[in-house]
Amino acid sequence: MYLFLEDSLLGEGILKGMAETARNFAGSFVSAERLTTVQYPEEREAPAENARVFPFLVFDTADAEAGLRCVACQICEKECPPKCIYIEKSKDKKPDYVGKQQFYPTRFDIDISVCMSCQICVEVCPFEAIKMDTQFELATTDRFGGLLLDRKELSRSNEYYHQIHPTEAAEVDARLAEEKAKADAKAKATADAAAAKAAMPPPAAKAAATEEGAGD
Amino acid sequence: MSPVFYLVSAMTVAGALAAVLLKPLVHCALAVTVAFAGLAFLFLSLDAQFAGFAQILVYIGAVAILIVFAILLTKGSELPRDGVFSRSWLAGVVISAAVFAALGWAILRSAWTLPHEAAVPAVTVHDIGVALVDRYVLPLEIVALLLTAATIGAVIVAMHEKEGAK
Amino acid sequence: MIDKMDQIFVLLQHWLVAFLPLSLQPVASVLLAVVAIVCVFPALFALTTVFERKGLARIQNRIGPNRVGPFGIMQPIADGIKSLTKEDIVPSIANAPVHFLAPVVLVVAVFMGFAVLPMGRNMVLVDMDAGLLFYFAMGASTEVSVFMAGWSSRNKYSLLGAMRAVAQMISYEVVLLLSSVSVVMIAGSLSLTKIVAAQSGYTGIFPHWYIFTPWGLVGFIMYAIAATAETNRSPFDLPEGESELVAGYHTEYSGFKFALFFLGEYLAMFSISGLGTTLFLGGWSAPFSFLTFIPSWIWFFSKLMMSIFVFIWMRGTLPRLRQDQLMNFAWKFVLPLTLLNLMVTALWRFMGEGWARWGVCSAILIAAYILMGRVGMYKEHFGPRRYRYAE
Numbered sequence: 001m002y003l004f005l006e007d008s009l010l011g012e013g014i015l016k017g018m019a020e021t022a023r024n025f026a027g028s029f030v031s032a033e034r035l036t037t038v039q040y041p042e043e044r045e046a047p048a049e050n051a052r053v054f055p056f057l058v059f060d061t062a063d064a065e066a067g068l069r070c071v072a073c074q075i076c077e078k079e080c081p082p083k084c085i086y087i088e089k090s091k092d093k094k095p096d097y098v099g100k101q102q103f104y105p106t107r108f109d110i111d112i113s114v115c116m117s118c119q120i121c122v123e124v125c126p127f128e129a130i131k132m133d134t135q136f137e138l139a140t141t142d143r144f145g146g147l148l149l150d151r152k153e154l155s156r157s158n159e160y161y162h163q164i165h166p167t168e169a170a171e172v173d174a175r176l177a178e179e180k181a182k183a184d185a186k187a188k189a190t191a192d193a194a195a196a197k198a199a200m201p202p203p204a205a206k207a208a209a210t211e212e213g214a215g216d
Numbered sequence: 217m218s219p220v221f222y223l224v225s226a227m228t229v230a231g232a233l234a235a236v237l238l239k240p241l242v243h244c245a246l247a248v249t250v251a252f253a254g255l256a257f258l259f260l261s262l263d264a265q266f267a268g269f270a271q272i273l274v275y276i277g278a279v280a281i282l283i284v285f286a287i288l289l290t291k292g293s294e295l296p297r298d299g300v301f302s303r304s305w306l307a308g309v310v311i312s313a314a315v316f317a318a319l320g321w322a323i324l325r326s327a328w329t330l331p332h333e334a335a336v337p338a339v340t341v342h343d344i345g346v347a348l349v350d351r352y353v354l355p356l357e358i359v360a361l362l363l364t365a366a367t368i369g370a371v372i373v374a375m376h377e378k379e380g381a382k
Numbered sequence: 383m384i385d386k387m388d389q390i391f392v393l394l395q396h397w398l399v400a401f402l403p404l405s406l407q408p409v410a411s412v413l414l415a416v417v418a419i420v421c422v423f424p425a426l427f428a429l430t431t432v433f434e435r436k437g438l439a440r441i442q443n444r445i446g447p448n449r450v451g452p453f454g455i456m457q458p459i460a461d462g463i464k465s466l467t468k469e470d471i472v473p474s475i476a477n478a479p480v481h482f483l484a485p486v487v488l489v490v491a492v493f494m495g496f497a498v499l500p501m502g503r504n505m506v507l508v509d510m511d512a513g514l515l516f517y518f519a520m521g522a523s524t525e526v527s528v529f530m531a532g533w534s535s536r537n538k539y540s541l542l543g544a545m546r547a548v549a550q551m552i553s554y555e556v557v558l559l560l561s562s563v564s565v566v567m568i569a570g571s572l573s574l575t576k577i578v579a580a581q582s583g584y585t586g587i588f589p590h591w592y593i594f595t596p597w598g599l600v601g602f603i604m605y606a607i608a609a610t611a612e613t614n615r616s617p618f619d620l621p622e623g624e625s626e627l628v629a630g631y632h633t634e635y636s637g638f639k640f641a642l643f644f645l646g647e648y649l650a651m652f653s654i655s656g657l658g659t660t661l662f663l664g665g666w667s668a669p670f671s672f673l674t675f676i677p678s679w680i681w682f683f684s685k686l687m688m689s690i691f692v693f694i695w696m697r698g699t700l701p702r703l704r705q706d707q708l709m710n711f712a713w714k715f716v717l718p719l720t721l722l723n724l725m726v727t728a729l730w731r732f733m734g735e736g737w738a739r740w741g742v743c744s745a746i747l748i749a750a751y752i753l754m755g756r757v758g759m760y761k762e763h764f765g766p767r768r769y770r771y772a773e
Contacts, residue, residue: 010755014700021441021699028440037444242533246480249526256519269515277522277555281548284529288545341512341572 049165052132054112055121057154064155066094069129071102076121076130084114085121096127099187108151112138128172134164220261228254241287249280266341388677391418392504415507419496427648428458434694441698465641473634477534484531485635485642491523492646495653500575502666502679513574514566517657518559521612524650525551528621531643532631543630546705547614547621553712554611554618560720561605564597564727565661574657578665587671591664596744597727600751602662604720606692609654611708613647616697620705655689656682715754722750 027034038045061067072089088107096102121130133156140146162169231251235244252275259268302308348356386393399411432454436446447454472481498513500506510516525548532544566572569580583590592598611618621630632643659665663685666678703711726743733739 009752010758017699018695021695024443025437025440025695025698028443034443035440035445039445039448243480246526246530265510265512266515269512269519272519273515273522277519277525278552281525281529281552284533285545285548288533288541341515 047134047164049167051134052117052119053136054115054117054133054138054149055110055130055154056133056156057108057151058129058131058158058161059155060158062157064152064157065104068104068155069096069127070105070108071096071127071129072105072108073103073126075124075126079120079124081118081120082114082116084111085109086111099183105151108154110149110154111147112149113143113147128176131161131165131168131172218261221258224254224257224261227251228258242284245280245283245287248283249276252276252280264339266339266344384675384677388503388679390677391502391679412507419507420493423493423496423649423652424645426652427645428462429455430648430652430690431461432457433690434697437691437694438698441695462641465638468637470637470639471634473536475536476634477536480530480534481634482639484527484534485639485646487530488524488527488646489642489649491520491527492649492653494523495520495650496656498574499653499656499660500578500665501656501682502677505666505679506575509575510573512572514562514572514577514657514661517574517653518555518562521558521650521654522555524646525555527646528631531635535631535634537634540631540633543621543633547631550611550614550618550621550705550708550712553709554608554716557604557608557712557716557720558612560717560724561601561608562657562661564601564724565592567724567727568592568731574660574665578660578667581664582667584671589664589667589669589671591662591667591669593662593664595730596740596747597723597730598662600719600723600747601727602658604716604723605658605662607716609651609658610693610696611712613650613654615651615693617700617703618708620702620708651690651693652686655686655693658689659685715758719750719754723747 024034029035058069059065059067060069072087074087074089077083077085077087086107086109087105090104090106093101093103117132119132122132138147158169158173161172228251231247231249231254234247235251238244238247252271256268256271256276259271395411395414398414399407402410432447435457436448436454439446447457450456450460472478495517497507498510498517506513528547528551529544532540532542532547535541565577569577571577571580581590581592588594593602610616614621632640635643659682666682668674668676668678668681726746729746730739730743733742
């Protein structure tokens with residue numbers, strides 16, 4: 001019987017609902033929070049920072065071929081679950097950002113009709129060479145050739161990478177710079193040691209070499 | 217007799233004939249709806265507005281729907297196996313001829329008592345309403361009682377069915 | 383000048399008909415009025431489809447169609463072309479003649495209803511003595527077409543949708559009729575022009591519309607609920623709910639026939655709103671006595687469009703009612719309240735003028751509403767759902 005004292009009248013909920021929708025209706029003309037439509041394609045929302053669509057290859061300098069970070073290690077090709085990456089390794093080598101001679105891919109194809117954007121290729125790449133792009137307006141009328149992106153189409157500069165994923169790119173750059181610094185320091189140390197070795201007399205050099213060999 | 221009368225009565229008779237001659241039951245129900253509509257037009261052509269519109273409202277809007285529901289909720293929507301003519305058709309013809317004769321005799325007899333050229337008195341809805349509560353109040357109350365009894369009966373039958381199902 | 387604006391369509395009709403010989407004039411004037419109705423209301427229907435989509439969209443925090451024409455106004459043209467050029471698929475086991483006739487019967491019955499609505503001073507197509515009865519007779523005929531559509535498609539879901547729709551329409555038709563009967567009781571006539579004339583007086587600046595009386599307000603609310611259910615509008619649109627029965631009784635209709643069903647539904651909405659306006663909102667009379675310079679037909683159509691707007695608002699607000707909830711609501715709440723309203727109307731009529739009848743009638747109706755509401759809420763019919771949890 002105590003329920004008779006509840007103060008909600010029949011139909012009160014309906015009236016409250018109608019007031020809410022009226023507020024929505026009126027508010028959609030004045031406030032942006034009550035009209036959340038983005039009128040594509042005239043207006044576009046910027047994608048979130050960790051948005052990902054399909055992979056792309058990063059190159060460092062202005063030259064897309066010389067600065068390409070990818071060394072054709074083929075790890076991403078092996079790890080890709082739907083096997084959408086096809087790499088052909090080069091026969092010769094060219095120097096990478098540290099100066100070491102590395103292979104490079106003569107052919108790097110990704111079939112984006114197969115790619116499932118799982119980002120595994122990005123996670124396993126040891127050279128920070130492949131990253132996820134945010135472009136999604138890739139529809140074509142050519143179902144097979146148009147959706148097979150080759151190395152030239154996949155290469156984008158590091159500046160572009162900074163544009164689309166700023167924090168990630170900054171992290172990657174810091175890491176690469178650190179590794180470069182370490183490699184430089186190590187190279188300098190070996191160069192110094194070699195120079196010191198060359199400057200010493202031969203028997204003392206041999207003893208120094210064994211000392212050095214024991215000390216390494 | 218105006219051409220409208222001939223047309224409408226042809227429609228009514230055709231509907232009634234189709235209602236008894238067609239095989240699928242739902243077609244028969246729709247044909248009887250056409251017959252009801254024809255009757256309504258006949259009432260309207262005689263200037264009986266209330267009767268005509270009440271005919272449409274009650275017969276087409278409720279009775280036809282009732283017939284259709286009854287057909288659908290039972291297995292009536294299947295085609296009849298034995299054809300549409302019953303075995304006791306002779307008795308049916310005799311009885312309907314007798315009824316028709318009685319009705320015809322009553323109508324023709326009353327037609328003689330009215331003067332031929334008298335103007336039909338305009339019966340408005342107001343007149344019908346006044347007559348219902350003045351002269352015909354007893355039939356009105358009896359019909360109301362009948363309707364109440366029918367409603368209560370329907371509720372009881374439905375309740376028993378529910379209990380039977382349980 | 384004001385009079386001329388008010389009667390402009392009547393004068394136009396007389397002027398056009400005067401070109402013809404005298405014997406043809408009655409037929410021609412009626413024909414002209416029919417053509418006007420057949421042109422105006424489908425045009426309103428086209429506009430309403432856009433307003434509905436944009437109105438619902440704004441309620442749902444989005445923009446409606448805005449590509450075709452400025453603010454999407456030309457969208458119905460695009461929709462019309464689409465429905466005309468779509469392939470007309472009739473299922474092979476469907477009953478072809480009945481399947482074809484169902485939308486025709488619907489549209490014919492609905493158009494007939496417009497014949498008795500007074501759309502302005504002296505602007506009725508046919509001034510019938512039993513106009514209200516004619517309107518309800520035509521409304522009843524739409525149920526036959528709904529059933530024909532559902533049955534002829536030979537589709538279990540269509541049939542189910544049709545039977546549900548017909549059951550719903552029958553239940554709420556009783557409510558519709560009973561709430562109109564109270565108006566007829568007070569106005570003393572079934573003729574719609576007389577009902578409007580009875581509401582066109584003013585005390586001071588306030589109009590004599592029936593909605594401003596206690597029984598009129600309750601009657602109007604019951605009428606509005608019943609009208610929403612009659613035209614299968616949200617929240618009573620289970621028979622055509624897209625998530626329940628695909629499209630209910632018009633599942634198997636494509637192309638222009640579907641457009642005809644759509645047209646029939648919206649026209650039914652217009653005509654029932656028109657009737658509600660005539661019965662409770664004073665038809666073509668102005669809301670205040672100083673506004674009578676605005677033509678009567680403008681008032682009628684404004685009130686009509688306001689009712690349509692409220693229909694759209696309700697559609698955007700309320701979730702769909704389940705079939706049993708719908709029927710329970712009709713028979714256990716709306717119908718008893720309508721019957722009580724009828725008796726209160728009789729009390730109003732026989733109590734004579736004065737403040738006493740306002741107080742008594744309002745008190746009875748408010749008490750009844752609160753009592754039935756509380757009982758309903760207590761018995762979990764209309765109240766919030768209470769859950770039982772397993773131990």
